[in-house]
Amino acid sequence: MTRKTSLIALLGYLALSFLLYGRGFGNGEIFQPGGDPIVYIWCLNWWPFALSHGINPSVSDYIWNPTGFPMWWANSIPSLALIFSPITLTLGAVRSWNIINLLTPALNAYACFLLIRYLTKQTIPSFMAALIFGFASYITAQQLGHISLSLVPFVPMTVLLVVKRAARELTRIAYITVMASMAIVQFGISTEVLASSAFFGLVAFLIFRGRYRNSHDLFGLATDTVIASVIAVLVLSPALYYMAIGSKELPSVINSPKMFSADLLNLLVPNPTIWLGGDSLQSLAARFTGNFSEQGAYIGIGILVILILAIRASAQERWSKPLWITLAVTAVCSLGPVLWFAGINTRIPLPWLIFTKVPIIRHALPTRFTLYVSLVIAIYIGIWLSISTGSRKARYAATLASLLFLLPNPKWFAFGDVTTPAALSKLEVMQALGTNANAVVLPYGYLGNSMLWQLNSGMAFKMAGGYVGFVPQSQWKYKAMMYLYDAEQAPNQDSFNQAVAEFCASNRVTAIVLAPGASKYLATAVSNLPWPKDAYGDTTVVRVPNL
Known part of the structure; x- marks a missing residue:
């Protein structure tokens, strides 16, 4: 029964993703034609092209010739390029790009569904709550062209793996093998997501440690995570070598974390990529930092109210306090080094200011941490929906109504053609x-x-x-x-x-x-x-x- 319901859930998410993003899929045109999508399409072709022609794929002299470009610094998605190479080599990189984008929200939601179902042991609440993560405004915004940032199923899968290992439901060998493998694949999708996942994973571990150190194998979890990390680093050492020698071509900061921080008002005000309210509030959203693809903090009043109810309903649960503290820390970090409100720099310093001075992590853009905010919200609401007391139908109806306000605006997502001279x-x-x-x-x-x-x-x-x-x-x-x-x-x-x-x-x-x-x-x-x-x-x- 579990496998059957899992398959039905996956098919449901795929159907929804195709409904929302698939118009024009069969015409051979490009999903979201433009600058960043074209880069990813090129990268999907680059890795199989380079390997099949005996070229070192880590440095491409097909661009910025003769100097070449360090491809591991280019968000060049080698994992996706290799996984989809059969499609790329037979049908072309554009077709691979289109398929990946249609799969992305569905795979994100499905991974979150597996996590929440493990926690709640219930299917329908898990299916509904996972939509909050899989089709979050963060995902919608990144669907404008950042596949390395929108395809994030390994984030909830990592949480699931950690929880099962802490509860001693996974052997050490199984945990280390799967964790190292996921880290390696995630490195080849987005080093930024891998790094931020590790950062907030450590934050969550420290927050939960006080409540669970006696009942769960947290020492074993930490030890095995370090071992998995070492294995991943060893496997990835050639890539890390090329990143090190290519770092001389990097600017001191690739993008400003101050200018790519979540605006506090964006929590309640959608940008135009959101169907309900996005167009009418566009003039206000235009004031937010960054561009529309980096304004993924929106959760809406409905989900915010449900979240508050969920936190109150679970206040006495052992896991609730560390979970809402994790949510609060992550949300504050997503606001960046200074507080922005309605596009105004209040000049109020925030904790992330400290990390803008730290090597490597200073390149991270705080607005992208809203990914983890949406995951924690999905977990909270999934557990709230699974509560047996009270009117479950009313909770379902309220959640479904709130989810409508996360739907993408169709006019912002389409297929188009680019003419080649x-x-x-x-x-x-x-x-x-x-x-x-x-x-x-x-x-x-x-x-x-x-x-x-x-x-x-x-x-x-x-x-x-x-x-x-x-x-x-x-x-x-x-x-x-x-x-x-x-x-x-x-x-x-x-x-x-x-x-x-x-x-x-x-x-x-x-x-x-x-x-x-x-x-x-x-x-x-x-x-x-x-x-x-x-x-x-x-x-x-x-x-x-x-x-």
Whole structure:
């Protein structure tokens, strides 16, 4: 019966995910076409492409050539790339991307369902409560294009594993093996989620330790977790090596934790990615820090009220106090180093300010900790729904009504197409660029779709540029970077020519591809370069001479 109900639950979550996100799935277009999704699509192709061609996948010189880019710092999702490589190699990386995105909310919810059902031993309450995590506003926001952050089933699965080991329901060998394996796979999905999971896992362990150290095997749990971590580190040592040598290309802070912190008002005010209320409150949500993909703190009044009722109903339970303390600590950390309210920096310092000075963890973005807030809320409400006293039907109805306010806004999630210039298509790229080409493709980096165009060419050329999250620090020494990114205009054509010539000579560029979408100023400046040019429809290829 357990296997049957588990399968029904999984199918239910899959059906809901497809209903909410699957419109247009069969047309071959891209789910959420845009900058970040294109990066992930490129990465899904990169790992099987590199391995099948005998290329070291840890450093790619197909972007930022000839320097190359440290792929372990690029959220390059090698775990997903390898798992879905059969689909990628037969149907293409776009199809893999689309499938992963449709699976994501369902897998998140299903993993949370397994955790809550273990805790409550009841199916329907677990199924309903798991929706709070699997389809949380955090997940909805990250579904705009951050698959490495939205696919998080290992977070509740890790909690389940820890709870079972503490209760002595797992052998040491089984726990260590599964924990190490999940850590390795999670490392290949998101190092940030792995690191933050470890951090908040330690916080929760310390909070729960006082209540459970005599009744549960917490010493054995801690020992076995350390052993699993050591095994994972040993297995991942090659990746860690390449991360270490590639760290020199990182900025001091990849993104500002202050600017990517949860706004306190976002707890009650949705952004436009949420169906009910999102559009009407868009002007207010626009004030929140970060962008819409990083505004995942929303839980809504309904769920907040139910959470309060759940905490009150379980106040006398042994586990309740450490659980709500864990919730409070996690929620406060998600607010970041200073308190933001309605887009206003109150300048009130918060505890996370301390961690902005700590190596590695300072790169974490606090607003993403709302992932753990939604998990704890789901656990609380799942237990509340399973209580046998009182009107269970009323609790079900209230929860279902509150869940409606988490549904994604359909107009923000769709499939679309990205046109590849003829000059970069498989049919014409060799004629346009020749063999062993290293091109500057405009629009440059995150401003355009050069990563997808390179993929669609069959990886027929390399690029002195690209977009994988940040620009290697060694590239900022070139004045041309400011011109290519349209961050600054050259004072005159001669200055532009000189800066671009220096960049091309240092990076062994053979051609500049001027595709539609470049700014008028940049297109004019490139067209006026004193180098040979060929037109391919609406695209111009500038031949770079030996400099």
